[in-house]
Amino acid sequence: MSSSSSSYDYIIVGGGVAGLTLASRLSKLLPPGDSKQILVLEAGKDPSKTDFILSATGYALARESEHAYILDVTPNPHLNGRKSQVSVGKGLSGSGAINGSAWTRGPKVDYDYWAKLVGDDAWSYDKLLPFFRKTEQVIHDANSGRDHVHHGYDGSLKVVPMRANHPSRHYPLRETILQAWKEAGVKYNPDGNNGDQNGLTEMVELWVQGQRQLPSQVLDLSRVEIRESSIVQRITFDSPAGAEPVATGAELVGGEHFTANKEVILCAGVYHSPQVLMLSGIGDPSTLDKHGIPVVVPNAEVGKNLVDHLAVGMTWKLKHPEKGLAFGSPLFNDPSYFTGWPMDFIEFGALDEPVKLEPLIENAQDRAFLLRPGASHMESVTLYVPMGERLTGIDAAIDGSHISSIAVCLATTSKGAVTIQSANPEDPPLIDTNFNATKTDRYISREALRKVASVYLDTETGKSLVSHEVTPEGYAAITTDTSDDEIDKRIRDFGYSLDHPMGTCSMGKVVDSHCRVKGVKGxxxxxxxxxxxxxxxxxxxxxxxxxxxxxxxVANGE
Structure with missing residues (x-):
């Protein structure tokens, strides 16, 4: 809807997952007013009438549609200088309209480490747990019951474990994959979202019988003013003599200005929030001076500390597809199989021998991060379809004869950056992911790939399932004995972003532990x-x- 006022108590820049969740909850916490108190400015449009946005089968189209920013990434010397792109949401619901809808919290120790790092226990797992519960409406099956300590059952989002989704959606290879991982010594963990995620966990997703839950549809926004197609040029400030600058509002491309009586809250995402800060005069002075932007607050950390998860795909030839995945099997005849990801499990795990990281670690902070008990260093996923040439180098037909796997470095210490290329907010930010830059990242990626290979090639169940890994021409198959050099070659040529960026306005460096931007008010x-x-x-x-x-x-002015 269009705005009917130019003055609001709170202006939220960005109508994605964070912006709409914040707006919805804040509208309930504030006392009713005579007029709208909260304005959300969203650069994109409402995608809720777009079929491929709403359907699980439209995921690939969503990422390349008008409802996505398709952003170029700087060629990475650690990935053989390859160019790449990332997609993030551009539309009401943000990346909640184009993402894969997986739902994983991560381990308790990550949140506790976060809390310790910023000196605020509010970010510990136990203190965040009520807010996780507040979000969720967990759908449980008859055999699992309810766990009110760790989960919520009255929230806005239906959170669906794979086994509780469509009644007939039971993949033929489920028990085989489960047994192979058990033979490899990996425990089955029926609930990876209770703070202890390591093990072979049930895939949990937000797809509900094949339909996406858009934040703009499931959240109560009745007391929120939303303005679409509104690109923010900059945050405006009042700068009293001898005092910290105070944010006063947001100016759009074209010059229209909205006043914030209390706060401006930037929720534009990992790539665009630092861009807006820089365009507004908060950033590295040398960068701002280069583009003729007056410095409001100097902070060289804006845009730094970018991290993401690097993934590598593998393709496997099945020995006996006729036993489960060949054409004519239920997988290709039952529509329920296409109502979400074609998979059952995610495996999260620590390195078998984390002590081997010791000589590779470059600094004390990385050592404390990597060697925490209970950490998840890597992730592995089995998909019951081949992933395609772009991600694996293999163009295998989707005919039931191949499956694929993904191996992921989660505990990354490679850090990239986001900056601006001009003072024009319509020019995309410059992104350097700097993937695969550290020795520890390369070690974890190799071990993740070797772990997957060991499940398929070194267990009796795995050997009965697959005949071999199908490799790109000129590349060695990955086994537990494949050399580091051969595996590193595969990572450099086929590693890709799992679309989990974070950190560019990092807490403790750009914002304080209550997310207030350092050096300014409001x-x-x-x-x-x-x-x-x-x-x-x-x-x-x-x-x-x-x-x-x-x-x-925000509601309490804290």
Whole structure:
């Protein structure tokens, strides 16, 4: 809807997961007023009438549609200078309209590490747990019961474990994959979202019988003013002599200005929140001077500390597809199989021998981060379809004869950066992911790939399932004995982003522990950019909880 006023108590820049969650909760916490108190400015449009946005089968189209920013990434010398792109949401619901809908919280120790790092226990797992519960409406099956300590059952989002989704959605290879991981010594963990995620966990998703839950549809926004197609040029400030600058509002491209009587809250995402800060005069003075932007607050950390998860795909030839995945099997005849991801499990795990990281670690902070008991260093996923040439180098037909796997470095210590290329807000930010830059990252990625290979090639169940890994021409198959050099070659040529960026307005460096921007008043950043540690999860669950947490502080003026 169009705005009917130019003055609001709170202006939220960005109508994605964080912005809409914050707006919805804040609207409930504030006393009713005579007029709208909260304005959300969203650069994109409402995608809720777009079929491929709403359907699980439209995921690939969503990422390349008008409802996504498709951003170029600087060629990475640690990935053979390859160019790449990342997609983030551009539309009401943000990346909640284009993401894969996986729901993982990450381990308790990550949040406790976060709390210790910023000196605020509010970010510990136990203190965040009420906000996770507030978000969720967990759908449970008859055999699992309810766990009110760790989960919520009255929230806005239906959170669906794979086994509790469509009644007939039972993949033929489920028990085989489960047995192979058990033979490899990995425990089955029926609930990876209770703070202890390591093990083979049930896939949990937000797809409900194949339909996406858009934040703009499931959250109560009845007391929120929303303005679409509104690109913010800059945050405006009043700068009293001898005092900290105070955020006064937001100016759009074209010059229209909205006044914030209390706060401006930036929720534009990991790539665009630092861009807006820089365009507004908060950033590295040398960067701002280069583009003729007056410095409001010098802070060279804006845009730094970018982390993401690097993944590598593998393709496996099945020995006997006729026993489960060949054409004619239920997988290709039952529509329920296409109502979410074609998989049952995610495996999260620590390194078998983390002590081997010791000689590779470069500094004390990385040592404390990597060697924590209970950490999740890596993630592995089995998909019951081949992933395709772009991600694996293999163009295998989707005919039931191949499956694929993903191996992920979660505990990354490689840090990139986001900056601006001009003072024009319509020019995309410059992104350097700097993937694969550290020795520890390369070690974890190799071990993740070797772990997957050992499940398929070294267990009796795995050997009965697959005949071999199908490799790109000129590349060695990955086994537990494959050399580091051969595996590093595969990572450099085929590693890709799992779309879990975080950290570019990092807590403790750009914002304080209540997400208030350092050096100014009346301005916060509330989205994945403030997460100060590489979380071992698919981060949307964290972002929902983060926004719920900060909404209470905003309402209380804290």
């Amino acid at each position: 301005l916060r950043v509330v989205d994945g950019s403030v997460i100060p540690v590489p979380m071992a999860c698919h981060i949307q669950a964290t972002v929902y909880a983060l926004a719920e947490r900060v909404a209470e502080w």
